[in-house]
Amino acid sequence: MITLAHISDIHLSPMPAVGMRDLLGKRLTGFLNWKLKRHGEMNTETLSRLVAHMQEQNADFTAVTGDLTNLALDSEVERAGRWLRELGGPEKTVVCPGNHDAYVPGALDYARDQWGDYLRGETIEGEAFPFVRRVGEMAIISCSSAVPTPPFMAIGRFEEKQAARLGRILKLLGDADYFRVVLIHHPPNAELQHPSFGLKGHRLFRQVIAESGAELILHGHTHRSSIHHVPGKTHEVPVIGVAAASAAQGGTLDDPARYNLFRVEKTGGEWRCTMREYGFQRLGADIVMRMQMRIY
Template identity: 80%
Template sequence: MITLAHISDLHLAPLPQVAFSDLVGKRLTGYLNWKLKRHGELNTETLTRLVAHMREQNADFTAVTGDLVNLALPAEVERAGEWLKLLGESDRIAVCPGNHDAYVPGALDLAVDNWGDYLKGETLEGETFPFVRRVGDLAIVSCSSAVPTPPFLAVGKFEEKQAARLDRMLQILGDAGYFRVVLIHHPPNAELQHPSFGLKGHRIFRKVIANRGAELVLHGHTHRSSIHHIPGKDHEVPVIGVAAASSAQGGTLDDPARYNLFRIEKVGNGWSCTMREYGFQRIGTDIVMRMQMRIY
């Protein structure tokens, strides 16, 4: 049996020292949003407690589906790299980037350089994404939907070239009998699309999954716990989102901080997979198992 933990949207706080010269373009609106609202709803104490609880599970692998930072300032990116080292060794952790990690042009390149092996794996055509990590019968495929956007937009993008590489990877991994988990920050299902924060290319992504199949798709971005499905090659594929890992209780928009733990095991010619959701309730101070369900 293999255990896979899923955590997302860390939004590491507090912000580092911000110079007036840093607040150009989108970073200005992001900074104001943080100061006026988000700093009270996303906090370090919540994240620290949740991660400590998650680490006690001793998962074989951890998937982090983006938004480690807020404004993608160089000091934030560097701090996120140090945080990843505290979370665990890079051979047991894979990151897919979120829109905040690519907040302005050049930010994602800085993250790739700084976070090193946490954002690397087996690739095709020498491109950074998607990349693959393999642990026993489990294959984690990390895609990127992270692109810089104008102020007031948080959309992602998934294009044909990345889709072609994902298609080939899923075919190879499927033929080899792996349990394939695809990571992408923005949700790809039609129910969660929006002009301001949806995924451009969501139909392209779903077409690949429909043609080649996968066993799970994991995402973040919405700051909500959610379970949807999209068509796969042989069966419907669960698409599972998780609440922001730093989301404090009492927020007006987000679910309280949570993480998911999957237990995956080969059973004959098929799979057994159960999911447990752990996290804070809206009332009470304890981290509890909120839900358990069988995926396969």
């Protein structure tokens, strides 16, 4: 049996010292949004308690689906690297980047440099994404939808070249009978698209999954717990989102902080997968198991 923990939208706080030179372009609107809205909705104590609870599960591997930072300032990216090392070693932890990690041009390149092996794995064609991390009979494929966008936009992009590489990777891993988990920050299902914060290329992503197959798709971005499905090659593929890991109770924007724990094993040639969701309720101070369900 393999256990996989999924956490997302870390949004490390508090915001570091910000100079006027840092607030050029989109970072100005992002800073104002943080000060007026988000700083009261995201907090370090919530995140620390959730991570401590998750670490007690001693999962074999942890997937982080992006938005470790807020404005992708160099100091934020460096702090996120330290946070990742506290979360777990790169041999047991993988990241796919979020739009806040690519907030301005060059930010994602700096994150890849600072986060090192957390953002690396087996690739094809020498390209950064998608990359693969293998854990026993599970293969975790990290895609990137993270691109810089104009102010007031939080869209992601998934383009044809990455799609072609993802298709090849999924086929190779499928032929080798791996349990394939695809990570992408922005949700790819049609139900969660929006002109200002959806995924450009969501149809292309779903086409790749329909043609090449996968067993599970994990995402963040919405700050909501959600379960959807998209067509796969031989079966419907679950698309599972998780609430922001630093979302405080009592917030008006998001679900309270949560993480998911998946248990995967093969029995009689068939995959079995169960999911447990842990986190805060809207009322009460404890972290609880909110849901348990069988996926396969």
